[in-house]
Structures are given as structure tokens and as C-alpha cells.
Amino acid sequence: MFSHETLSPRMEYVQYAIRxxxxxxERIEKSGVKVTRVNVGxxxxxxxxxxxxxxxxxxxxxxGKTSYGRPPGETPFLSAIANRYKRLYNFDAGQDSIFATYGVSEAIQFLNASLMGEGRGCAMFSPYYPAYIPQLRIYGGEPCFSTCDEERGWAPDFDDLKKQLKKAKExxxxxxxxxxxxxxNPTGAVWGKKQLEEIAAIAKDEELLLVSDEIYDEMIFDGKFTSMCQVATGQPLVVLNGLSKNWCATGLRLGWAIxxxxxxxxxxxxxxxVRLSSVRLCASVPAQYAGVExxxxxxxxxxxxxxxxxxVKNRSDFCWKRLNEIPGISCQRAKGAFYLFPKIDLKLSGCRTDKEFILKLLEKEHVWAVQGSGFGVGGHLRIVTLPPLETLETACAGIARLMKG
Ligand SMILES: Cc1ncc(COP(=O)(O)O)c(C=O)c1O
Structure with missing residues (x-):
């Protein structure tokens, strides 16, 4: 019989805090009240x-480019990707090292399908992009987290990283x-060359493949972005990117892995x-030609x-300033992407957890943000800074009222 028990035990891992x-x-909106959304990136x-x-x-x-295409990707698309990396980062990516995927999301699935299994895992920094956890666990992988240093603008903590790697090994x-x-995502931090060099050195020492998700690499507010492909050329490296963010085309579902x-x-x-891309046949062919352009x-x-x-810098800075004016909220300034990850003084808010805070914020103030614990760090909120200033002001005003109790 088909029943709930029929589901694979791995479905237990499939949860997504953002939604x-x-x-x-939906219930609030059905009752005729507008919900202010700062939850989806x-x-x-x-x-x-x-x-x-x-x-x-x-x-x-x-x-007529609507038939099945080359499994790893259409040649003009792979060539456009290779040219982009040469142009932006002076990085030589051979076409046979590039794979077109259904977004970065599918590239991660390929990676985990290839490498994970019982007793295996990967190291990642926390806070993290939540979808990566179920995608890892479905393939039997175990995450090993190293928490970033909020006071230093969510910088990587190298001592902690080494400690966590050692612990996982033991x-x-x-x-x-x-x-x-x-x-x-979710902090808006942009790490620089020195930090990337240190991370690359640790990965090399520990004989770990380095995987760099750079899906926001052109969404930088000031200065120039350093790609991991500029600092880690002498070691195994996977670079992930796609059309979703830099080209504002999330629904085209197109990404790549180098x-x-x-x-x-x-x-x-x-x-x-090569084998995984063959069994899923090909990525969307018309989307790849959109990608070429x-x-x-x-x-x-x-x-x-x-x-x-x-x-977005204007919206992000507005929201950052406004949040820091609220008693009990402190927020690091974003350097890129379109997120802020403020800390809430839970005691002052009268809530036990950030999840309770988020639920109250939605029920009482009709503002929909996401709890930091969904990104691995409790006592925080994630706010998307894409909406216009009036919407961000409404969201901040709701947070301020809730903090007052
Ligand atoms: C860091 C990060 N990686 C990957 C994704 C998903 O990318 P894609 O739309 O290419 O699957 C997101 C989406 O928010 C993201 O924030």
C-alpha cells in the first residue's frame, strides 16, 4: 500500500526554512491583509x-533549438563561460571542464551524488545557504560547520575551521x-584575497577539494571581487555560478560548474x-542560448x-542603518549580494527563539522574514534587501514594534 511510511527515510532531511x-x-493574505515580504532572494x-x-x-x-542538446552543455554556451572567466579573472577553463546544469542547485547535486555516502561529509561555513544541507544529507553526507566571526563582518575564523576539521576527522x-x-547568502559578506588564500591553503593541507559558490560574484557594492579561481589555481577546485542572480533570471534554471x-x-x-549529465539528458537548451547572449x-x-x-546598495544601506537604530538589534553592513543578517536580543524581544520571533512578526506585524537558525545561526533574522525602500521601512517598523513588545 502507498502510505506515509512508503517514503524513503531520506525525506526526513528535506526541509526548507525559507518557505x-x-x-x-497564505492564511493572512486570504483574510485580506497584505504581507510585507523580505523572505525570498x-x-x-x-x-x-x-x-x-x-x-x-x-x-x-x-x-527550433528545443530538442535534446549535448549532455554537458551546448558548445557555444560552454565557450561563453570559458571566455567570461578569462575576461574577468584571467582564468583558463577548458571547455571539457565546464558543465551546464539546472542552476547551481543541480551542480551541487552532481557533486554530492559523485562524492557523498555513509561516513563521508563536507566542511562548510556557518551561517550557510539552507538548501545545501538537505542536498548533502540526501546523498548520505554529514556537514562539518565552522562558524564565522560576526563582529569582524562575518569573516572566516581559521582557528575554528582547523579545529572543526580535526574534530570531524577524529x-x-x-x-x-x-x-x-x-x-x-545570508550575511552579505564578501571575503577578500587574503582570506581566500588562507582558506585555499587549509583545503590543500587537508587534501580537500575546494568548492566555491560564486553565484553573486558581480553583485559587489564597492571595489573588485576576487574569485577563488584567481587564488587556488594549483589545487583541485570547483567553481559554481549561474544566471539566477547576476543576470536576474532565476526561473531560467541555468547554472554551471567548472x-x-x-x-x-x-x-x-x-x-x-559526464555520466550524471547524460542520465539527466541535458540542461534547458533555449536557456543555454539565452546564456550565450x-x-x-x-x-x-x-x-x-x-x-x-x-x-541594491542604497536599499541595503538604508535597511542596515534603520535596523541598527532599533534597540536590541545589531546588524553588520553588507558588502554585496542582497541580504542582511541582523542579531536580535531575544530576551528583550520576549521570544524564546528566533523562530518564535519570526512567527510573531508575521502574525502580528504581517512581515515575513526568515529565522537565522534556518541558516545555522540562531538569534538572528535574514532580511532580503531587494524590495523598494517603502517596503523595507514597513519591515523595519514591524521589527521595531515587536522589539518594544
Ligand atoms: C548561495 C546560493 N547558491 C545557490 C543558490 C541557488 O542557485 P540556482 O538558482 O542557480 O539553483 C542560491 C539561491 O538563493 C544561493 O543563495
């Missing part, structure tokens, strides 16, 4: 996918990779990716991203 309060928000509703990208996708579809976990998210490294292990991993049309993209960053 958890959906039924509550999707830039499309606020900025829209640039027209030149949509036109390229429609053109490809009308030209517990018998066979760690396979070290996962970096830079710029960071598997860099000459050693035999990387060859074996590339072979695993997205990556090659430097002029249109640079105009878009400059305007986007200027606007």
Missing part, C-alpha cells in the same frame, strides 16, 4: 530579467570538500559529471549590473 511559513502567510519580481536575455531565449526557441568522518559561499585541476581525482570527478553581451550586462548594484 516554512508559507501556510501562515529572487531579484526577478523587483528588477525583471533583462530583455536582451529573453529575446535570445525566444529566438533560440523559434529557431569522529571518523571522511571529509571530501570544503564549501565556500562568496559573496555570502571542475578545475589536472590530477587524476579531478579527472575521475569530471567523468562522474547573457555572457557575451558585455555592454548590455554591464549597464544592467551597474544599475542593479547602485540601487
Amino acid at each position: 516554512e511559513l508559507f501556510p501562515v502567510a 529572487d531579484p526577478v519580481p523587483y528588477f525583471g530579467t533583462p530583455k536582451y536575455i529573453l529575446d535570445a531565449m525566444a529566438k533560440a526557441a523559434h529557431e 569522529a571518523g568522518t571522511d571529509l571530501k570538500y570544503l564549501h565556500v559561499i562568496n559573496p555570502c 571542475l578545475h585541476g589536472k590530477d587524476a581525482h579531478m579527472g575521475t570527478l569530471r567523468d562522474a559529471f 547573457a555572457l557575451n553581451n558585455e555592454k548590455a550586462h554591464s549597464e544592467f549590473i551597474k544599475g542593479f548594484n547602485k540601487e
Whole structure:
């Protein structure tokens, strides 16, 4: 009989904090009350996918590029990716080391399907992007967390990282990779060259594959971004990125993984990716042709991203200042992406946990944010700074009223 027990035990891991309060928000909206949303990191509703990208996708579809494509990716798309990395980071990525995927999300699945299993795991920094945990556990992997230093702008804590790696080893976990998210969702931190060099050195010493999720690499408020591919060229490295954020095209579901490294292990991993990409047939073909234009049309993209960053920096800084004015809230300034991760004084708020705070915020103030514990660090909130200033003000005012009790 088909019943609840029929589900695989691995479904126990499939939870997603960002959407958890959906039924509550739906009930409130059905009663005719507007919910102020600062919970989902999707830039499309606020900025829209640039027209030149949509036109390229429609053109490809009308030209008949709607059949199955090459499993690892369409050649012009892989070539556009390789050119982008040469142009931005002077990094040589051979086309046979690049794989087109259904977003970074599928690239992570490929990685975990290839490397995880019982007794294995990966190291990651906390707070983290929540979807990575179920995606790891489904494949039997165990996370090993190293908490970042909030007071230093959510910087990596190298002593803690070494300590956690040692602890995991002593517990018998066979760690396979070290996962970096830079710029960071949920903190808005952007780590610089020195920090990346130190992380790369630790990964090398510990013989860990380095995995760098750089999906926000052009969403930087000031200065230039350093990619892990500029500092970790001499060791096994996987760089992840996609159209979702920098090109404001989340629903196109297109991403890529670059598997860099000459050693035999990387060859074996590339072979695993070839096989995995074959069994899922191919990534969306029209989306890949949209991707060719997205990556090659430097002029249109640079105009878009400059305007986007200027606007989002303004919104982020407004929200950051406003939050720090609220008694019991302290917030680090974001350097990129579109998130803030303020700390709440739970005692002052009268709530036992950040989850209770978030529920009250939605029920009483009709503001929908996400609890920090969903990102691995309790006593915090994650706020998406994409909405216009009036919406951010409404969200902050709701938080301020709730803090007053
Ligand atoms: C750090 C990070 N990685 C990956 C993703 C998902 O990327 P994609 O849409 O390419 O699957 C997100 C989405 O919010 C993210 O914040």
C-alpha cells in the first residue's frame, strides 16, 4: 500500500526554512491583509530579467533549438563561460571542464551524488545557504560547520575551521570538500584575497577539494571581487555560478560548474559529471542560448549590473542603518549580494527563539522574514534587501514594534 511510511527515510532531511511559513502567510493574505515580504532572494519580481536575455531565449526557441542538446552543455554556451572567466579573472577553463546544469542547485547535486555516502561529509561555513544541507544529507553526507566571526563582518575564523576539521576527522568522518559561499547568502559578506588564500591553503593541507559558490560574484557594492579561481589555481577546485542572480533570471534554471585541476581525482570527478549529465539528458537548451547572449553581451550586462548594484546598495544601506537604530538589534553592513543578517536580543524581544520571533512578526506585524537558525545561526533574522525602500521601512517598523513588545 502507498502510505506515509512508503517514503524513503531520506525525506526526513528535506526541509526548507525559507518557505516554512508559507501556510501562515497564505492564511493572512486570504483574510485580506497584505504581507510585507523580505523572505525570498529572487531579484526577478523587483528588477525583471533583462530583455536582451529573453529575446535570445525566444529566438533560440523559434529557431527550433528545443530538442535534446549535448549532455554537458551546448558548445557555444560552454565557450561563453570559458571566455567570461578569462575576461574577468584571467582564468583558463577548458571547455571539457565546464558543465551546464539546472542552476547551481543541480551542480551541487552532481557533486554530492559523485562524492557523498555513509561516513563521508563536507566542511562548510556557518551561517550557510539552507538548501545545501538537505542536498548533502540526501546523498548520505554529514556537514562539518565552522562558524564565522560576526563582529569582524562575518569573516572566516581559521582557528575554528582547523579545529572543526580535526574534530570531524577524529569522529571518523571522511571529509571530501570544503564549501565556500562568496559573496555570502545570508550575511552579505564578501571575503577578500587574503582570506581566500588562507582558506585555499587549509583545503590543500587537508587534501580537500575546494568548492566555491560564486553565484553573486558581480553583485559587489564597492571595489573588485576576487574569485577563488584567481587564488587556488594549483589545487583541485570547483567553481559554481549561474544566471539566477547576476543576470536576474532565476526561473531560467541555468547554472554551471567548472571542475578545475589536472590530477587524476579531478579527472575521475569530471567523468562522474559526464555520466550524471547524460542520465539527466541535458540542461534547458533555449536557456543555454539565452546564456550565450547573457555572457557575451558585455555592454548590455554591464549597464544592467551597474544599475542593479547602485540601487541594491542604497536599499541595503538604508535597511542596515534603520535596523541598527532599533534597540536590541545589531546588524553588520553588507558588502554585496542582497541580504542582511541582523542579531536580535531575544530576551528583550520576549521570544524564546528566533523562530518564535519570526512567527510573531508575521502574525502580528504581517512581515515575513526568515529565522537565522534556518541558516545555522540562531538569534538572528535574514532580511532580503531587494524590495523598494517603502517596503523595507514597513519591515523595519514591524521589527521595531515587536522589539518594544
Ligand atoms: C548561495 C546560493 N547558491 C545557490 C543558490 C541557488 O542557485 P540556482 O538558482 O542557480 O539553483 C542560491 C539561491 O538563493 C544561493 O543563495
